[in-house]
Amino acid sequence: MTVQFAFQNRYIGRKAMPIENKKIDLPPMPQVVAKIIQIDENKLNVSSDQIQALIAVDPALTSKILKIANSAFYARATPVTSLSQAITLLGFKTIKSLTLLVSASSMFPKSRKSIQVQKEIWMRSVLAALVGKIIAEMSERKAVKDEVFMIALLRNIGQLILNQSYPDEYLKIYEGTVWGIDYENLRILEKEAFGFTSAEMSIYAMETWNFTESFKRSASIPDLMNIPDDPEFPQVLPGILGEIVVIWQKLTEHNPLSEEQRGLFEQLFDVYASQLKISEKDRAYLSENLRDNIKDDSFYSFCEELFSM
Known part of the structure; x- marks a missing residue:
């Protein structure tokens, strides 16, 4: 099935102004994210201790992950009080996505x-x-x-x-x-x-x-x-x-x-x-x-x- 879009181009009759000597500010990716995102959990035996060691160096990141882990979204009967507990309960894949989410917000x-x-x-x-x-x-x-x-x-x-x-x-x-x-x-x-x-x-x-x-x-x-x-x-x-x-x-x-x-x-x-x-x-x-x-x-x-x- 083909869907055709018909938007009226509000720029008809004029062009966007070209930018000379373009300088793009590429934000740095936080090191903890760069390291975690490259871990392939399907191929490597990644221990909770290894993951915890990467995240724990950033107290602000740790705090926010614990806050999310305790939200109603994950419906935990008992409070999650430590990073190791969060990793055990939520799993590496979820912790990986939460790390990216929190880090992206500050980029x-x-x-x-x-x-x-x-x-x-x-x-x-x-x-x-x-x-x-x-x-x-x-x-x-x-x-x-x-x-x-x-x-x-x-x-x-x-x-x-x-x-x-x-x-x-x-x-x-x-x-x-x-x-x-x-x-x-x-x-x-x-x-x-x-x-x-x-x-x-x-x-x-x-x-x-x-x-x-x-x-x-x-x-x-x-x-x-x-x-x-x-x-x-x-x-x-x-x-x-x-x-x-x-x-x-x-x-x-x-x-x-x-x-x-x-x-x-x-x-x-x-x-x-x-x-x-x-x-x-x-x-x-x-x-x-x-x-x-x-x-x-x-x-x-x-x-x-x-x-x-």
Whole structure:
């Protein structure tokens, strides 16, 4: 099934101003994340002590992970009081995704110029990660749900980097592309202004940070109308479908989609939900009940505080 998008280009008749001598501020990836994210838990016998040793050097990170571990999201009957207990109860994959979540929130300093777009991108990314994880649990991909969360969270990090480096120009580009939802024109205007797209920026950053191939594979898919479901990377499609749901259900603050445009995203949802063999009952939840439930979730509330959303 082919879904055609028809967005009115608000930049018709003018071009984004090219930026001469472009200087991109690539934020450093915290060392603890760089080390943990490269650990393949399926191939290496990683002990709780090893993981704990990596995280424990950062008291602020440890404190936030314990706060999340004690949230209602994980529904623990007894309080989690130590990092070793959190690792034992939640498992390495979950701790890995929580470490990335907490560290990502501090990578981009907040400034008056960049905050408007930054807030929207983070809100869309966090919600896409949460919904993507739910979708993975609904499909036959529960085993990769934590990887889905991590990959969806950072899929559009190139947008954050460009917004941080050139906030005035990127705000104009975002406003001119239905707040970044008109993906085709977003790519065109980014290319005109910077000489490359935010997707290419994401891939460059991920390569610099030595992220695994699955992160780069997700970032390399800018066209939501044609998402390849590669068996080698089962964690990619659920996360991108999460992004589609967030846009379709208008879960973020800035989403000026018309009802006709929303209908196009609903068609995409149907296509990929069928591909993932999501049941009619679960589809109904995503389309009818998700909005009322997700923002009341204690984990989302923590993310909202973490990212100043």
